[in-house]
Amino acid sequence: MLEDKQALISKLKKDLLAWQGVPQRSNDESTMGLGPLEKAFPNGVFPKGVIHEFVSFNRMDSAASCGFIGGLLGKLMQADGICIWIGSIQTVFPAAIRSFGVDPASIVFVSMQREKDVLWAMEEALKCHGITAVLAEIHQLDFVQSRRLQLAVEKSRVTGFILQHNPKILLATSCAARWKVTSLPSQSDDGLPGIGYPCWDVELLKVRNGSPAKEQITWSPQGFKTFSKKEIQVKDWNYNYQNLG
Template sequence: MTPPAIASLRAHIRALERPAARPGGLLPFGLPALDQALPEGGLARGALHEIAGGGASPHLAPAATLFAAGILARLEAPVLWCATTPDLFAPGLAQAGLHPDRVLHAWLPDDRSVLLAMEEALRHPGLAAVLGELDKLGMTASRRLGLAAEKSGVTALALRRPRGTADPLPTAAATRWRVTALPSAPLPSPGIGRAQWRLELLRCRGGEPRTWLVEACDAQGRLALSPLLPGRALGAAAIRAA
């Protein structure tokens, strides 16, 4: 719990950072544990959010992909999904509640065209969100995306798919998430249960980094807190134990 003085100071700084009211509003996760960690009580629409995959293959980032699809599924208007690789499988996205009629796909040759398409699409208020699969994203490009999103209220998601192992450059995204698959809980009978993720909020403007154990998106794109350690954010030690 933060003391009230600091909270009010933070609100003041936020107001300085963004003078105008956010046109888009909020998209809560519907999980109090997550929403309370975000300064505005939910994922801000009209801002750039960065999502990366953890684990052995950050380039393929399947968990991060489904996490992003879950966010898009809980929005209402059409969304634009820009990719440079042809490995996205729409039936998988539909399992997080993202109906194919709502998704406009753009298959583009490189990161540059993805950024170009994202910025153009972010100016269009008819879309709910624009997602771009990006290998590299720098400060300038992310700042431009963030500004375009702020102006129109369209949410921008950058799904990071790094090709190399180099540390990602800092960006101007409002939040930065990392989603890593964890071994799921054993079922009483042979089979495979709902996937478990370690969801890390690595960076958050006006908030603090946090980590949760969650269950993967359901058919409506909603997360749930993992029953393994219910209702509480984890420290590093607890993650290792899990």
């Protein structure tokens, strides 16, 4: 009897997600490579055609967020995709984004002085079906603004990214997910000296129809990789040892 109830509840959850337009995972569907973090999303599928919101509260976190988004764009733009990157400030060095598998020539950088113009440009760009992703860098996003952006992507199925730099207050939004990315000490291959691949502490603060989650993730030429518990312990020990005294 208990198993029947659980099966019924599971079926109802899947039906509700289907009615809300959440994609079902297919056997041939490629993942973003985020490991357990990806399972936090409905049906374990990274949502495309929605707005993702990133928040940062200092320059280091802003740079970390840009790097992590670069990795996501590398996955999304594999089939000759185009991205529009809009902002009144530019925190990314275009040539560096090549490290994440993205050709800088496939990104159109747009600079605007006022944030309301940035949001207007993003809304218009999100309506273009031929674009893979649109990213805007701003300082504050409210529910009404986010709802306008979400309505735009529901028709075009373009994926949008909002990066809030040092917002005064985190307001409620209609974004599908709210992310917070902070940098971690990198680890070089085989313990060799020098700078290794970028590492991040990635936290999903809010997930529509999903569950909040947190993982430590690194980037390599093969894509994203999550740390095992043993790797986390070794990395934390090395970091603490290097900072003694």
